Amino acid sequence: MKIDIHRHAINNDASIEVVRNLFHSQTGEIENHKLYSVGLHPWHVNEDTLQNDVNKVREIANHPQIIAIGEAGLDKKVDVPYEIQLIAFKHQIAIARQVNKPMIIHCVKAYNEVLVLNIEANLPRPWIIHWFNSSEEIALQLIEKGFYLSYGTMLFREESKAFKLFTKLPLERIFLETDDTGHGLDEIYQKAASILDIPEDLLESQIMRNFTECFKIEL
Secondary structure (H helix, E strand, O other), X not given: OEEEEEEOOOOOOOOEEEEEEEEHHHOOOOOOOOEEEEEOOHHHOOHHHHHHHHHHHHHHOOOOOEEEEEEEEEEOOOOOOHHHHHXXXXXXXXXXXXXXXXXXXXXXXXXXXXXXHHHHHOXXXXXXXXXXXXXXXXXXXXXXXXXXXXXXXXHHOOOOHHHHHHHXXXXXXXXXXXXXXXXXXXXXXXXXXXXXXXXHHHHHHHHHHHHHHHHOOOO
């Protein structure tokens, strides 16, 4: 079975397993037998509603079908004040600690800050950087600290950092995702296997093992 570690749209394909990301305002959309992450996205952080929005995440975080907190994180390219993003992120780190679940991280131009926060938090469960597209140096620093890196449509852009780095990463630390970008999961698995020059079923098996190790869930 193929695993889509991060998307927002509803999945109606029984042949794949999807971790659907719910924003803090979507906590009423959980369906039976589906897997979710839930978080306050840094784009959506609002100082006036921050505590209420964080509480929405906290109230649903222990639901058995919520397997990760996020996407949460830091983004230095949006207008939301960084200081308020940081407060929201720290609240969600605390929630992840409380419910003992991994985090799915949105990070733009803030990798050093995310790495420092991860080290300070010293959580027992790993963090996943979704849509990773940074340098080899940062990738290796993150992997050394137990992060997983998730890839998707950037693998189709040969000029991207993601494409150039992909073959240098340990297979034990990667996930694949669609993130509603227009490329289907089968297409992304095919592209990833082609870049790595390995059979697609080998890649599929490894990502399944990664999922089991990261989330402690047997599919």
